[in-house]
């Protein structure tokens with residue numbers, strides 16, 4: 001059976017039986033290769049739910065502060081965020097029904113745009129593992145794998161780590177991440193890396209879409225919004241933009257689900273995953289910990305082990 | 317008059333001697349309005365810039381004045397930008413948005429010297445849209461792909477050259493001394509043809525919207541429209557008509573500056589009072605504010621919708637909230653469909 005119909009059946013059943021009040025899923029978007037989060041409350045509306053390679057948002061962000069019984073459609077990375085939210089007492093597992101979906105990757109529209117030589121994307125279709133896109137007077141077919149988000153290409157967790165029911169067959173597990181995408185970034189010398197980041201972040205418009213799209217960025221008052229004291233310049237100046245991202249990423253150390261939601265939300269196309277994935281890698285190297293993989297394992301920054309590396313301690 | 321495409325960059329080169337020239341520049345996949353030092357940097361092969369050129373006249377952050385406090389007195393320097401600028405190749409929708417901003421910053425009660433100084437010293441050279449994007453709906457908002465409102469000059473692409481149409485006196489005097497060749501009969505016919513054939517697929521029907529919004533403040537529709545909105549600034553910061561701002565001081569010891577930054581109604585911090593009270597406490601009120609401001613309050617205050625149909629909010633929203641659909645839902649009203 002199609003994944004979409006499995007999701008629809010589950011949603012319909014859960015709503016009809018009164019097990020949940022709301023199903024969070026994806027519905028048809030208004031532009032080619034776009035879906036939109038779908039909030040479904042009536043069994044008859046379950047047919048609006050879809051599943052395809054455009055369901056890129058991390059819906060876990062909508063679970064915060066939700067009191068009523070909710071079902072959520074969640075990919076592998078989304079479930080990692082959910083695990084961390086449960087561990088951090090932001091989401092009550094008893095109020096949550098997870099419709100897990102094994103994921104084969106989401107399409108990066110910027111990669112598609114790059115194929116179209118400046119033409120507007122008019123239509124797109126996926127046939128097996130090929131994507132065909134149409135511009136005004138141009139049509140191209142490429143292997144789907146080529147146009148997936150970098151975070152999807154490097155994903156080691158395509159299957160949900162936690163779920164109440166699974167929509168679709170599990171997909172083959174991938175080997176542990178080699179962090180390919182960030183190698184070039186890591187290889188830069190400090191000065192070079194700083195110059196690169198400054199050039200990139202000079203484009204940041206401080207819209208905070210990255211922060212808002214991130215399920216783990218839930219501080220009641222973000223340090224950038226604080227005015228007494230004011231920790232950071234509010235203007236979209238490069239040095240403050242750098243500071244904003246640096247602190248954001250540090251605050252996500254050991255928590256980031258590596259889902260790429262921040263990067264997907266950025267309207268100016270900043271490659272934020274270079275920073276977030278670098279941090280994920282640091283945490284893995286230092287503590288052998290990857291966030292959100294195991295509900296039972298204590299979050300790394302809340303525990304202490306005698307053999308934790310302590311390179312930061314001042315030595316005699 | 318005409319500008320041959322092959323001579324465009326030398327035309328711009330000459331301008332950069334006399335003006336600060338801002339034109340679309342390609343960075344990665346996107347286009348941004350940026351100061352150029354040489355004509356070759358400008359790239360007019362764009363549909364529109366990610367963020368609106370309004371930021372040139374009303375910057376995202378600007379220092380209003382600097383001060384130095386000594387005992388009981390203070391030394392103060394105002395930062396008025398009086399430099400001569402040309403915005404070259406902006407789209408008609410973005411030019412029209414400046415006419416809307418004029419209503420706010422050049423109002424009866426309030427004159428904004430910072431904006432007005434830049435506005436008075438800036439020449440706007442528009443570029444008509446032969447191929448509107450699928451998300452463009454300017455024609456539904458009293459504009460059009462070749463609209464001239466707000467512009468000083470309009471360029472019409474006719475293949476290997478641009479026909480330059482004079483819109484304002486400022487535009488005419490800008491061209492004196494440029495010694496551009498006159499447009500021939502064929503050129504003018506080609507320009508007329510380009511305007512005729514530009515096809516805008518997308519339209520929205522605004523009939524009855526204002527009347528509806530006069531009475532729908534408590535409509536249940538607001539209860540679900542906002543649900544998937546993340547409360548970011550991607551829509552308002554890219555919008556050419558949004559103009560809310562916040563003012564704060566950046567102080568170090570006895571010196572400081574007063575800075576004005578864009579604000580956005582979708583942020584939780586917007587209208588948060590010092591007491592901690594917020595009249596718009598949740599996403600619902602904030603989302604309603606954005607649409608009320610554009611399609612009701614602005615109409616009440618200035619007699620026009622505060623949207624020019626550029627479609628940027630549609631393209632930039634990370635969760636695909638589409639203003640066209642939102643307006644249709646507002647009009648339909650009632651509960652979740």
Ligand code: SF4
Nearest residue numbers: 204205207208210266
């Ligand atoms: S989404 Fe992009 S532009 Fe917006 S604040 Fe984040 S990094 Fe900056």
Ligand code: SF4
Nearest residue numbers: 555623624626627629
């Ligand atoms: S509301 Fe949207 S379509 Fe209208 S002017 Fe602003 S960004 Fe453009």
Ligand code: SF4
Nearest residue numbers: 409445448452454626
């Ligand atoms: S909205 Fe109209 S004026 Fe603006 S870019 Fe599109 S077609 Fe051109």
Ligand code: SF4
Nearest residue numbers: 545546548550551633
């Ligand atoms: S861009 Fe979209 S998600 Fe962000 S505030 Fe605007 S409508 Fe909401």
